[in-house]
Amino acid sequence: MKLYNTLTREIEEFTTRVPNVVSMYTCGPTVYHFAHIGNLRTYIMEDILEKYFKYRGYRVNRVMNITDIGHLSSDADTGEDKMLLGAKREKKTVLEVAKYYTDAFLQDCAKLNIVIPEKFIPATVEVEEFIQVISVLEKKGFAYKAGGNVYFDTSKLKEYHKFFKFKEDDLEEGVRDGVEKDKNKRNKNDFVLWFTQSKFDDQALKWDSPWGIGYPGWHIECSCISMKYLGEYVDIKCGGVDNIFPHHTNEIAQSEAFLGHEWCKHWFHTLHLNIVGGKMSKSLGNFLTLSSLEENGHTAMEYRFFCLQSHYRKALQFSEESFTNAANAYQKLKEKILALQESGAVDRGIFDKFTTKFIAAMDNDLNTALAITTIYDILKENTNASTKIALLKSFDSVLSLNLFVQEEWIQKEKKDIALTEREILAKIEERARAKKEKDFAKADAIRDALAKEGIVLIDTASGTTYTIK
RNA sequence: GGCGCUAUAGCCAAGUGGUAAGGCAUGGGUCUGCAAAACCCUGAUUCCUCGGUUCAAAUCCGAGUAGCGCCUCCA
Numbered sequence: 001m002k003l004y005n006t007l008t009r010e011i012e013e014f015t016t017r018v019p020n021v022v023s024m025y026t027c028g029p030t031v032y033h034f035a036h037i038g039n040l041r042t043y044i045m046e047d048i049l050e051k052y053f054k055y056r057g058y059r060v061n062r063v064m065n066i067t068d069i070g071h072l073s074s075d076a077d078t079g080e081d082k083m084l085l086g087a088k089r090e091k092k093t094v095l096e097v098a099k100y101y102t103d104a105f106l107q108d109c110a111k112l113n114i115v116i117p118e119k120f121i122p123a124t125v126e127v128e129e130f131i132q133v134i135s136v137l138e139k140k141g142f143a144y145k146a147g148g149n150v151y152f153d154t155s156k157l158k159e160y161h162k163f164f165k166f167k168e169d170d171l172e173e174g175v176r177d178g179v180e181k182d183k184n185k186r187n188k189n190d191f192v193l194w195f196t197q198s199k200f201d202d203q204a205l206k207w208d209s210p211w212g213i214g215y216p217g218w219h220i221e222c223s224c225i226s227m228k229y230l231g232e233y234v235d236i237k238c239g240g241v242d243n244i245f246p247h248h249t250n251e252i253a254q255s256e257a258f259l260g261h262e263w264c265k266h267w268f269h270t271l272h273l274n275i276v277g278g279k280m281s282k283s284l285g286n287f288l289t290l291s292s293l294e295e296n297g298h299t300a301m302e303y304r305f306f307c308l309q310s311h312y313r314k315a316l317q318f319s320e321e322s323f324t325n326a327a328n329a330y331q332k333l334k335e336k337i338l339a340l341q342e343s344g345a346v347d348r349g350i351f352d353k354f355t356t357k358f359i360a361a362m363d364n365d366l367n368t369a370l371a372i373t374t375i376y377d378i379l380k381e382n383t384n385a386s387t388k389i390a391l392l393k394s395f396d397s398v399l400s401l402n403l404f405v406q407e408e409w410i411q412k413e414k415k416d417i418a419l420t421e422r423e424i425l426a427k428i429e430e431r432a433r434a435k436k437e438k439d440f441a442k443a444d445a446i447r448d449a450l451a452k453e454g455i456v457l458i459d460t461a462s463g464t465t466y467t468i469k
Numbered sequence: 470g471g472c473g474c475u476a477u478a479g480c481c482a483a484g485u486g487g488u489a490a491g492g493c494a495u496g497g498g499u500c501u502g503c504a505a506a507a508c509c510c511u512g513a514u515u516c517c518u519c520g521g522u523u524c525a526a527a528u529c530c531g532a533g534u535a536g537c538g539c540c541u542c543c544a
Contacts, residue, residue: 009473027544035544042544082542163473164539170471171540182541191541218542240544241474250541270544271474274537281543309481309492313474315537321480325493329481332493361483369482373491440502447504458506467506 001056001363004313006163006244006267011365014266016235021059023230024050025264027222027239027247028064028120031101032086035108036287037303037318038273038280042240044304045270045312045366047114049238051398052362062117063229065222068098069123069205069215087204094204098122108290111300113400119229123221127207130216130224133258134193134209142257143193147184150194150211152254155187162252163244163267191250192217219250223258232259238268270312276319288318298327301402305330308368308399330401336379337392337403344384354378354391362398371399424455428464431457 003014016022026046029035035043053060086097102122109116123130134150137143142156154160160168168188173181182192196214206213226234239248248267255263272279280287290300306326310316354374361370378391389404396403419427427446434442447457450466458465 030543039544046544161472166472166540172470173541175540176542189541238544241538242543245472245539246541247543272538272544279538279543283542306481311482314482315475316481317537319480321494325480327493329493364485367483370484370491373483376491435502438502444503451505456505459501459504460506461500 001052002365003266003268004365005265006269007265014236016058017233020057021061022053023233023235024053024060024062025222025226025230025234025237026062026064026117027237027243028066029101029105030067030082031098031105032082033101033282034289034291035105036280036282036289037293038287039240040108040112040114040290040303041273041307041316042238042270043109043114044112044307046238046268047112047400048308048312048368048398049268049366050115051400052366055362055398056359061119061230063119063121063225064117065225066098066102066120066122067218067221068102069094069127069221095124098124108300111290112304113301113402121225121229123216123225124205126221126225126228127216129228130220131194131207131209133224133227133254134216134220136258137193137254140257142254144186145211146186148196148212149184149192149214151185151190152193152250152257153186154189154191154253157253157257160189160249160253161245162249166245189246191219191246193220193254219247220254222247223251223255227255227259232261232263234264236266236268237264239270241269241271244269271315273316273318275317280318298323302327302330305333305372305401308401309372311369312366333375333379334401334403338406340385340389342386342389344386346390347383347387350381350383350387351391354381355394358395368399371395375403418453419455424450424466428457428466432464 001014002011004011026043029039050060050062086101087094090097090100092100106116108114134143137152138150142153143150144153145151171188173188194209194211194214194216196209196212206215226237237248237251244267252263274280275286275288278286290303293303294300302323306318306323307316309326309329354377357377358371358374361367361374364370375392375395378388381388392403427450431443431446434440434446450457454468455466456468458467
């Protein structure tokens with residue numbers, strides 16, 4: 001299969017170090033607030049990637065971290081820890097906040113059919129590892145102490161900017177609001193490996209270290225957790241585009257300095273979800289959560305479909321119109337699929353033909369939009385229902401769109417409807433009588449009254465049924 | 470200022486040098502007492518602009534334009 005690699009900026013054949021086994025690392029959530037649907041887009045695409053690897057016969061060893069410490073709003077002394085800010089806001093301890101938002105994240109993932117790796121590791125349990133790696137970096141001459149902190153010295157590297165050809169002089173410091181210069185740094189690109197108590201008095205979580213009581217910088221956690229659980233090589237690392245610089249750049253710097261060899265060959269980055277005027281982000285306050293979508297009568301699967309209709313390497317614009325389009329399309333598609341009734345034997349020729357089509361789409365840099373088109377092609381194909389069902393179930397093992405699950409409808413029915421089924425059927429009976437007597441005014445009145453309750457009548461040749469809207 | 474990415478219908482989107490897939494929405498029709506649902510039909514002489522290469526360009530090259538992202542919190 002072919003995948004775009006941010007490192008080479010080309011679509012290339014994906015290869016693994018060990019045949020048929022992928023080691024995969026994905027940067028996990030920072031659990032100081034709810035994940036927004038933009039964050040979730042990235043996890044959806046990574047989930048598709050993992051499931052597609054499996055579909056293609058790979059075994060996948062995957063690790064994800066939980067950032068529950070050390071995520072500062074800047075490297076300078078005035079920076080505040082995001083976890084600490086969250087804790088203050090909610091009058092909880094840092095670990096309580098972490099647990100609360102980790103659980104919320106897991107719930108969102110469950111709704112979206114995102115499978116969380118078994119190895120889902122909080123940074124706070126691996127601090128000893130970080131200290132060891134930082135010590136080695138210090139011994140090797142890649143780290144220095146300044147102002148009580150330990151910094152990574154980027155001038156010791158042959159090449160620091162692995163992804164883009166920046167010149168250090170061209171970088172502007174403090175471009176973003178709230179980011180301040182750190183006077184302790186020797187080079188613009190240097191970054192903190194370890195903070196000491198000199199930073200904040202009220203830092204909640206602290207560990208003892210050779211450099212004093214303190215806590216780790218943000219970038220070190222992903223490198224260390226990856227190396228601990230996946231070894232000194234990793235096949236693919238994933239995250240959102242904003243991670244390219246500085247996070248992933250710094251990870252490469254410290255990991256390769258530590259290991260003394262190339263670390264990860266393939267980098268997978270998902271583009272952002274934008275709303276009108278720019279990206280969705282927590283700090284800008286313009287974000288939507290999965291819950292807010294649900295409150296507006298939408299479902300998690302509609303959002304997953306919305307994401308899959310686009311390509312992971314293209315910025316996706318979220319608007320009322322674009323999302324409603326996708327939601328409509330999803331519900332219509334699902335109704336068609338649920339109407340299929342098993343009949344006949346699976347036609348291997350047809351099955352193989354569409355499987356080949358699906359693989360061609362997904363092999364081509366995970367072209368999920370084309371993969372979904374294949375679903376429509378199958379529904380239109382002149383073949384028996386069993387063949388269609390077999391194909392769609394097979395594809396849904398990757399797409400995870402709940403194409404054969406009716407639950408969402410059932411839930412809505414239970415939640416919203418004031419009338420019992422018997423009452424509804426009585427009304428339908430009454431309307432049928434009115435229609436027979438050509439009292440259409442009364443018949444329409446009954447229909448309208450039911451519609452107000454969210455009950456939509458469907459007249460068919462064999463009688464009237466209803467559905468819940 | 471530097472470094473990148475993107476541009477195809479109202480919206481989402483396929484396309485990888487051979488004459489513009491698919492979906493949603495819209496409009497029309499069938500059905501219906503009327504609706505709804507369902508089903509059928511419906512759209513780009515052209516792919517941001519201008520040049521160039523070629524028998525042939527949405528696709529390759531050059532120059533623009535617009536939008537988005539990153540430059541040490543970020544998916």
